[in-house]
Amino acid sequence: MKWKWKVKKEMYVPFAKETPRRILLPQVKVKDTEDITEDQVTITLRRAISFHSTLQAHDGHWPGDYGGPMFLLPGLIITLSITGALNAVLSKEHKPEICQYIYNHQNRDGRWGLHIEGPSTMFGTYLSYLTLRLSGEEADDGQGAVEKGRKWLLDHGGATAITSSGKVWLSVAS
Template identity: 65%
Template sequence: MWKLKVAEGGSPWLRTTNNHVGRQVWEFDPSLGTPEEIEEVERAREAFRKSRFEKKHSADLLMRLQFAKENPLEMDYPIIRIEDDEDVTEEALVTSLRKAISIFSTHQAHDGHWPGDFAGPMFLLPGLIITLQVTGTLNTVLTPEHQKEIRRYLYNHQNRDGGWGLHIEGGSTMFGSTLTYVSLRLLGQGPDDGDGAMEKGRKWILDHGSATCTTSWGKMWLSLLLISHVQEKSFDSYVLNFIQVLGVFDWAGNNPLPPEMWLLPYFVPIHPGNVPNI
């Protein structure tokens, strides 16, 4: 079972100058949790999966379940309902504020801050996975349980049409779709895995012009992946076949970007920092 550790170290990779204040790390402990707690987590996961197209943010539900047990709260306030033609009384206002403050107090960590998931962008995680693959540290940095949850996250945020967006609520883009598809393959997923999700993702990519239609940033990541294969002899040949089908090409296929352009002021429209897709 997963547990959110707040303001704790315990890893040689985590260094701090403030005693880890504000740091949040999810840690997997196979011996943690009663059968009832584990079942509660699985129910929450399944409920999110079923409603993922309508409610795309998890609302930190697993964290809230954990905090509800660590910070139990007895809510004995009456339910306040005010009709359209009623005036708001001082008593109703005070009761509502007390309920809100009480609820927020249960979500506060012991170091004083309010934790929260950095959810939304879909283009950051693939960069981490590709970098770990390029450096040969994917299975060293990410445990099997971490990889399992990353796959779950990526599958849960696949759009109905099979693609992935720039963020969890965005429409499908070639940039988001190719990077997410590549990430899933690097995380051990085959072309037919994910209960049809991989097939749908591949079809969306091919139906929209293949990975050659992705942005410069996407091409850069895929070029890194090609170098990874050249340098890593044990790279799965099936993944290589997939890469070739996607149309991955060497650095010559990337749009040229003279480094002197970075010396331009930011208000210039063609500054690389203002034009992510050139």
Template identity: 45%
Template sequence: MEQARQNFSLNRSRFKTNGDLLWGMQFLSEKKFEQKIPRVRVEDAEKITYKDAKTAMRRGILYLAALQAKDGHWPAENSGIMILNSPFFICLYITGHLEEIFTLEHRKESLRYMYNHQNIDGGWGIDIESDSCMLSTVLSYICLRILGVEPEQGSTCAMARKWILDHGGATYTPLFGKVWLSVLGVYDWSGCKSIPP
């Protein structure tokens, strides 16, 4: 498991999504899945027979059936938008429930997720494949701080802070970011545009 984590971290600039690798390993292990249908290998220019196609299809169906949850759905990660976790962390923090809800292991994995999806320039994109933007970078930086990462600790937090400052500062975040900054009390509500009900 740790080897899979390290492999993802090392290749994070080539493969942005984790493909549910760890979840799949755990799920298959819990179900004691063992693939008994042999793999079909087809060489270049080799004719694919009906039998080969049927065997490959049966192998795939058996594998997908093993990944299906008891209620019929296939659990999967939602590794798209980077700003979805931030309001959750902020709400837990301001209500004083962060310590009670998030164990050290939860924090470690949340930080690992953020570290793995930080762009080389120090920021985060609106989703895991986008260029860095102010909104995602500000909210991710806030999460790092809420989760206990010091501003100068390690390169991740320092790089994010530098990206924010180099691009004009946190006040350049759009309204959604300004609202969360105001909720935290670090930005005046008068700087937020009115939001109609």
């Protein structure tokens, strides 16, 4: 499968309008037969920095769509949970949003994949299920989504069937 990453312009346009480019540099054009000079590299880097600085939000971050990997968020939630920082870092408003994101990407068979469009995997299902539970979801929450995921996990071998990296996360979380 070939991935196509698309930049959602609507996220960046407001920042670009508020922070116009300070330096307008010419585009460097190099023919195949020419050597690239240090000045051309410098101009190209300055153009890139100038462009990306217009996309930066006022608080210093670059907004973007996180849609994709389903295995990164569980690592954050597990780490915050075991360090006792879950409630200090995430507000009560964050948790339902995180859970809704996970619910939105549950496959019809009750499992989750490694990414939002991926096929169901044991690893993805365990991490998503664990994230929901650590975020405060009960077995009957998510209109049956939590229970559906749990049932599938238990019916298919439980924790012994997860990959070794999944077992590491489960051991850290317990």
